[in-house]
Amino acid sequence: MRIEVVTIGDELLLGYTIDTNAAHLARQLAAIGVEIVRRTTCGDTAESIAAAVGEALDRSGAVITTGGLGPTSDDLTKPSIAALFGRAMVLDEEHLAWMRDRWATRFQRPMPEANVQQAMLPAGARKLVNHHGSAPGIWLEDERGRWVAMLPGVPREMRGMLADTLLPIVASRLGDARTVVRSRTLRTTGIGESAIADLVGSLSQGVGEVGLAYLPNADGTDLRLTVRDAGPGEADARLADGVARLRPLVGEWIYGEDGADLAEVVLSQCRARGITVGVAESCTGGLLGARLTAVPGSSDVVQGGVIAYAYEVKTSMLGVPAAMLEAHGAVSEPVARAMASGARASVGVDAALAITGIAGPGGGTEAKPVGTVWIALDLRGVVEARRYMMVGDRAEIRQRSAQAALEMLRRRLLADGRQAGTQ
Amino acid sequence: MRIEVVTIGDELLLGYTIDTNAAHLARQLAAIGVEIVRRTTCGDTAESIAAAVGEALDRSGAVITTGGLGPTSDDLTKPSIAALFGRAMVLDEEHLAWMRDRWATRFQRPMPEANVQQAMLPAGARKLVNHHGSAPGIWLEDERGRWVAMLPGVPREMRGMLADTLLPIVASRLGDARTVVRSRTLRTTGIGESAIADLVGSLSQGVGEVGLAYLPNADGTDLRLTVRDAGPGEADARLADGVARLRPLVGEWIYGEDGADLAEVVLSQCRARGITVGVAESCTGGLLGARLTAVPGSSDVVQGGVIAYAYEVKTSMLGVPAAMLEAHGAVSEPVARAMASGARASVGVDAALAITGIAGPGGGTEAKPVGTVWIALDLRGVVEARRYMMVGDRAEIRQRSAQAALEMLRRRLLADGRQAGTQ
Numbered sequence: 086m087r088i089e090v091v092t093i094g095d096e097l098l099l100g101y102t103i104d105t106n107a108a109h110l111a112r113q114l115a116a117i118g119v120e121i122v123r124r125t126t127c128g129d130t131a132e133s134i135a136a137a138v139g140e141a142l143d144r145s146g147a148v149i150t151t152g153g154l155g156p157t158s159d160d161l162t163k164p165s166i167a168a169l170f171g172r173a174m175v176l177d178e179e180h181l182a183w184m185r186d187r188w189a190t191r192f193q194r195p196m197p198e199a200n201v202q203q204a205m206l207p208a209g210a211r212k213l214v215n216h217h218g219s220a221p222g223i224w225l226e227d228e229r230g231r232w233v234a235m236l237p238g239v240p241r242e243m244r245g246m247l248a249d250t251l252l253p254i255v256a257s258r259l260g261d262a263r264t265v266v267r268s269r270t271l272r273t274t275g276i277g278e279s280a281i282a283d284l285v286g287s288l289s290q291g292v293g294e295v296g297l298a299y300l301p302n303a304d305g306t307d308l309r310l311t312v313r314d315a316g317p318g319e320a321d322a323r324l325a326d327g328v329a330r331l332r333p334l335v336g337e338w339i340y341g342e343d344g345a346d347l348a349e350v351v352l353s354q355c356r357a358r359g360i361t362v363g364v365a366e367s368c369t370g371g372l373l374g375a376r377l378t379a380v381p382g383s384s385d386v387v388q389g390g391v392i393a394y395a396y397e398v399k400t401s402m403l404g405v406p407a408a409m410l411e412a413h414g415a416v417s418e419p420v421a422r423a424m425a426s427g428a429r430a431s432v433g434v435d436a437a438l439a440i441t442g443i444a445g446p447g448g449g450t451e452a453k454p455v456g457t458v459w460i461a462l463d464l465r466g467v468v469e470a471r472r473y474m475m476v477g478d479r480a481e482i483r484q485r486s487a488q489a490a491l492e493m494l495r496r497r498l499l500a501d502g503r504q505a506g507t508q
Numbered sequence: 509m510r511i512e513v514v515t516i517g518d519e520l521l522l523g524y525t526i527d528t529n530a531a532h533l534a535r536q537l538a539a540i541g542v543e544i545v546r547r548t549t550c551g552d553t554a555e556s557i558a559a560a561v562g563e564a565l566d567r568s569g570a571v572i573t574t575g576g577l578g579p580t581s582d583d584l585t586k587p588s589i590a591a592l593f594g595r596a597m598v599l600d601e602e603h604l605a606w607m608r609d610r611w612a613t614r615f616q617r618p619m620p621e622a623n624v625q626q627a628m629l630p631a632g633a634r635k636l637v638n639h640h641g642s643a644p645g646i647w648l649e650d651e652r653g654r655w656v657a658m659l660p661g662v663p664r665e666m667r668g669m670l671a672d673t674l675l676p677i678v679a680s681r682l683g684d685a686r687t688v689v690r691s692r693t694l695r696t697t698g699i700g701e702s703a704i705a706d707l708v709g710s711l712s713q714g715v716g717e718v719g720l721a722y723l724p725n726a727d728g729t730d731l732r733l734t735v736r737d738a739g740p741g742e743a744d745a746r747l748a749d750g751v752a753r754l755r756p757l758v759g760e761w762i763y764g765e766d767g768a769d770l771a772e773v774v775l776s777q778c779r780a781r782g783i784t785v786g787v788a789e790s791c792t793g794g795l796l797g798a799r800l801t802a803v804p805g806s807s808d809v810v811q812g813g814v815i816a817y818a819y820e821v822k823t824s825m826l827g828v829p830a831a832m833l834e835a836h837g838a839v840s841e842p843v844a845r846a847m848a849s850g851a852r853a854s855v856g857v858d859a860a861l862a863i864t865g866i867a868g869p870g871g872g873t874e875a876k877p878v879g880t881v882w883i884a885l886d887l888r889g890v891v892e893a894r895r896y897m898m899v900g901d902r903a904e905i906r907q908r909s910a911q912a913a914l915e916m917l918r919r920r921l922l923a924d925g926r927q928a929g930t931q
Binding site for chain 1: 518519520521522523524525526527528530531532533534535538544545546547548549550551552556560563578579614615620622623640662664689691721732734787789791792793794795796797798800801802804805806807810811812813814815816817818820821824825854855856868869870902903906
């Protein structure tokens with residue numbers, strides 16, 4: 086089934102509200118096999134609602150709207166769409182009585198008369214129950230089977246009504262031959278979008294009937310495989326096949342699937358080997374520690390660390406020699422190594438990660454431009470360090486640096502594990 | 509001027525990505541007097557792009573698109589829209605040379621051949637400079653003056669190109685009689701939405717012709733004032749009047765306006781008084797340090813800190829007595845105070861903020877449920893501490909804790925400043 090979504094509201098169009106309903110609707114519908122083929126956002130006027138919904142109905146015959154069901158005068162969704170179907174608005178006495186009762190018992194005062202409008206429904210409409218508010222949803226259908234389902238705009242109400250009422254109705258209309266849209270995502274880091282495309286080679290156009298999308302972000306590049314127009318079982322099988330073909334090509338650049346977080350992956354590796362972790366952060370200022378400790382249950386691995394923003398703190402708390410800072414500068418290989426080893430000793434951990442770099446916007450030089458970052462790892466006395474040239478603004482450079490540090494530890498533990506396995 | 513926006517990408521349509529570009533575009537355009545009358549989101553196929561952009565062009569004659577300008581094969585925006593205008597795709601030698609040069613100098617390796625596609629432009633197109641990536645934006649216009657501006661989908665690139673290049677072009681096409689939609693936002697923290705409504709009293713319905721909205725979030729509650737349908741000068745005057753009437757009612761709960769960041773506000777206060785800052789973080793694990801150092805130029809105030817996640821680190825690096833930890837637990841007033849004073853001494857700063865709490869989801873008890881957080885401040889030997897009961901999930905509790913710590917320092921500096929002023 087192909088449907089369109091129309092989200093209604095000046096707040097959305099003016100950019101004061103981010104449209105999270107649209108993403109939620111899409112994910113929920115895709116999971117039962119409904120594909121959203123287009124989404125439109127329009128303002129709160131009767132004409133713009135009628136135009137947007139009318140055009141969507143002409144294209145696809147099946148439309149879900151959100152917003153414009155409230156009691157205020159700018160809520161025009163119902164009458165605008167009723168007019169499209171040639172229906173009058175009629176008072177639903179049953180719903181009015183329910184609302185008056187709800188105000189009396191729940192709020193212990195009379196219902197404001199403005200709310201009567203919420204009981205005006207298009208003739209012949211089916212009500213969709215709202216367990217989280219007073220505006221009912223509406224299902225309107227014509228003799229040719231074309232339909233519009235109207236949901237509230239308040240996310241909590243929309244989500245409840247979708248799950249409780251609308252998804253079952255839509256699912257009941259899908260035949261046995263229903264097809265789904267399903268995805269799996271392989272998460273990579275440390276490699277660019279185009280370099281992955283080179284690795285993937287001829288599969289980059291898609292793996293068989295599985296679509297392949299590259300999604301670069303500050304944590305790396307995600308590879309999303311998507312199957313459309315297949316039954317649920319077949320979709321899963323095709324995705325499994327696509328993943329099986331891609332994994333050998335991309336290899337260890339992949340750190341996880343779907344919602345995987347590199348910090349969580351690294352923590353699991355460390356936990357399995359009884360390795361404790363600490364950090365020494367200069368330009369990231371705590372971001373790496375914050376990422377590690379964002380993971381619930383991280384306290385069995387993460388012991389703590391030092392935010393060594395100033396020269397003096399690098400010296401006093403991490404034991405970096407002042408002469409070394411003088412000779413090489415804070416953003417240098419020897420200092421990164423000394424920070425890692427210093428943190429391992431002072432925090433008292435098996436593995437310490439150190440980051441020192443120039444996040445900008447100021448502070449860059451010709452020899453060390455903004456984006457220059459040294460990262461070091463001291464794992465039980467074996468120290469490695471690497472220079473990175475990070476792109477992006479200050480926030481991105483910091484985010485990429487924390488991610489690169491985690492990746493350095495992940496790679497080391499993988500390599501150590503392989504070596505242990507071959508001995 | 510009425511324009512439409514088309515955001516392109518399967519990930520938007522499938523709900524994998526929330527469409528933040530759309531909101532940003534809308535706010536920036538509204539501020540110069542351009543109204544977005546409809547927004548459409550379509551998938552990554554050539555047909556759906558051509559249909560969505562073609563219909564938008566027919567309706568409004570002015571369209572901005574985001575997405576689909578990258579180097580991979582799923583990026584079809586340019587050829588689809590070129591076809592709508594009856595234009596061929598031609599290689600822009602100048603841009604190709606620029607890209608090859610950028611790879612050679614910046615990444616020190618040859619440009620992947622996949623990137624050549626980014627230099628293919630519709631014939632007769634005007635390039636929009638991209639200072640943040642390698643894909644240029646495109647301005648395509650026909651002999652009737654109908655135009656499409658194509659921006660990248662990566663938010664940082666889109667925002668940069670919009671500000672640097674597209675907004676000036678669009679502004680140059682506006683007449684004199686334009687009306688704008690403008691807003692100002694007062695940012696508060698430490699006070700709930702309904703408590704602010706009580707302070708604001710009768711103004712809560714709006715200040716004259718200025719609309720007022722309450723926007724609660726994990727950093728506090730923002731008060732947004734909005735003026736519509738006024739000329740630029742009148743809109744600014746009305747907003748100034750609204751702000752002048754609200755400020756006395758809400759008072760010191762307001763820490764800034766619009767995009768103000770509490771960390772930046774606190775850093776300015778500290779800088780003005782020559783106060784250096786350090787942190788001692790348990791449950792936030794570096795988040796407070798990360799927030800402070802996210803601000804460019806923070807290094808003259810922020811010296812560093814200790815991430816004291818484990819008991820042993822609280823003892824060894826902050827000097828918290830083991831007996832105190834035993835007697836009171838890590839989440840307690842004495843430990844928070846000892847952490848702050850320990851950090852002030854070991855980091856060597858004027859002011860140290862300490863956070864210790866239970867961020868969940870595990871670790872709560874009846875006496876100290878999840879959300880219990882102690883925050884302490886040691887400013888030149890004068891220590892204060894306060895217990896908070898934070899609501900939300902782990903991420904929110906940590907975010908609220910960092911914000912509350914910053915607010916504790918801001919309030920102390922305000923109070924000290926007042927005292928100094930009256931003496």
